[in-house]
Amino acid sequence: MTENSHSFLAGVYDLNGCLRGKRLPAQLADKLGSGAFRMPMSSIGVDIWGTDVDGNSLVMENGDKDGVCEPTGRGPLPIMGPMGSCPLIPMWMNLEEGTPFLADPRRALAHVLNQFAQIGLRPVVATELEFYLVDSSCVRATPTINARSGQPKNDDAIYSLDEIAKISPFLDAVYAMAATCNIPVETAVSEGGPGQFEFNLTHVDDALRAADDAVILKQIVKTCANDNGFSASFMAKPYQDQAGNGFHVHFSMLNANDENVFDNGTEEGSQLMKQALAGLINAMPATMLVFAPHLNSYRRLCLGGLAPTTAAWGYENRTAAIRIPGGSQAARRIEHRVAGADANPYLVLAAILGAALIGIKEKQTPPRPQVGNAHEANARQLPLDWRDATEAFEVDEIIATIFDPSLISMFLACKKQEQDIFKALVTDFEYQAYLDAV
Known part of the structure; x- marks a missing residue:
């Protein structure tokens, strides 16, 4: 203190x-x-x-x-x-x-990690977190004001260094607060939407710490945004016609000798990596509710974007739900691209690593890698509706293998109550459409 x-x-x-x-x-x-x-x-x-x-x-x-x-x-x-x-x-x-108490999300992740320890493996994890900076004076998400024009920003600025330079005081504050909390923030990137940015965190060989870092960084971003006169939104899709906010997870595995067991000296990756891939693919529809837990989450998952709609994987393919990045073979890893920034990092990592563990233990075989547009792949479609994802989470036995019954029942009850509330709500748009027309 x-x-x-x-x-x-x-x-x-x-x-x-x-x-x-x-x-x-x-x-x-x-x-x-x-x-x-x-x-x-x-x-x-x-x-x-x-x-x-x-x-x-x-x-x-x-x-x-x-x-x-x-x-x-x-x-x-x-x-x-x-x-x-x-x-x-x-x-x-x-x-x-x-x-x-295994319904506690952090306890749920620790439970999965204990099972990895029992087979002599240790996940190495890094996360990427996207968000929008928005005008805090507006009721709906609205881009921050362009100082020169006096109008809200409405242009895409992917990888723009000008956009990064304009928010230097905010970024400096985030880096300073993160350093105080011993959070290893690496790069900051200007993303595709107006006022959209991403922070990348360093790989750590403690997945529990990686999840801690992600939830703490979200609060740091919100605090520093407020201190600088705007707000930060981690909604999966705050704007109908702009890119959504993702929460991408990179991971590999170390054995007792600190060797990356996903690396076999080739660009393809090891058999164990492919077993983990298979586990992720097979569990993806059932775990969708974890990656997309809210009504707004499913607005991000649509055709034509880089958020996935099929349970497909590929090498250096950002249209796929799972991407195997290029680069050094020693750093061979899996990138899981499904979760939105609105998801709970503890549950996301528990679902990803838990599914990978099932694939490894059962020596599962993945489908062939997807080349080209994964939205058009001959692969299982992901649940793209909140209630469909809830049903898949409820009935699939894979979920009971990863999570404790207390967490499953509480999460389902929570999501069903939220769905019922949203279903009963009469929106302004609904009034405008029907009030005088029918």
């Missing part, structure tokens, strides 16, 4: 990737590991608005019992409030008897 901090925030990440927790006096920070910090286990499964979920059995049927929270070891982090003035201590949840 910093000398000037009179209080701090402590909380867990729920299934939607939102922080839920409490504000405490600074003098209580040393007591967080004593089991005194408790929260309802049901708080992990609230909907996107923070409302209890009717189908969550932990609320009424089980008396809304508390879980016991303990620090993750990352913190205090000066990432919330103006200029990071509100330190955050991230927590994760246990059951009363001290065993991990």
Whole structure:
């Protein structure tokens, strides 16, 4: 805790990737590991608005019992409030008897990683996170104002160094705050939409830390955007006619000798890499709800863009759901391109690595790599509707292999409640279309 901090925030990440927790006096920070910090286990499964979920059995049927929270070891982090003035201590949840609460997204990822450790493998992970900088004074997402014209920006500026230079104060603030939090941010890139940018994080051989870095970086970006007079949006598709925001995951595997087992000295990659690929392809329809958890998520997944619509893979093919990048054979890796920036990084990594683990254990064989436009591939179509993805998540046995039953039931109940709320909503556009015409 910093000398000037009179209080701090402590909380867990729920299934939607939102922080839920409490504000405490600074003098209580040393007591967080004593089991005194408790929260309802049901708080992990609230909907996107923070409302209890009717189908969550932990609320009424089980008396809304508390879980016991303990620090993750990352913190205090000066990432919330103006200029990071509100330190955050991230927590994760246990059951009363001290065993991990596997519906906690961070616990779910740790559970998958424990299974890798049992077979002598360690994932190396890096993430890429896209977002839009938007005008904070507008109700709907609106590009920030062009200082010269006084109008909102409406041009694409992919890889534009001019755009990067214009937001240097914001970028400097992000890099400084990330360095304070020991987050290895590498490059910043101007992406395809107006005011769209991407941060790339360094590969680390601790997937739990990689997920921590991603969720913390999202908060850093939001804080630094607010400090600089605008807002940051991680919506998957904030603009109907512009590129969506993705959350791409790169990973490889190390053995006990720290050798990359995806590298076999050729451009094709090892047999073990292909087994992992097969696991990802086979699990992709079932895990789609993790990668696209919201109504808006499916607006990003459409024909004609670089977001995937089929369960296909290819070498240096960005139209495919899974890409094998070129470059050094020693760095042979898989890039998983399905998830949106609105997804929960802990669940995304748990789903990806869990599916890869199934492929490796079962020695699965992938389909042939796709050459050219993967949207037109003779491959399984991904669920491109929120309810279809929910049904696939609910019925496929692969999900029960990756995730604990408590997480599955809570996530399904949460998504079904959100879907029912959106379905019942009468939008302004609906009024305009029908009010006088029928």
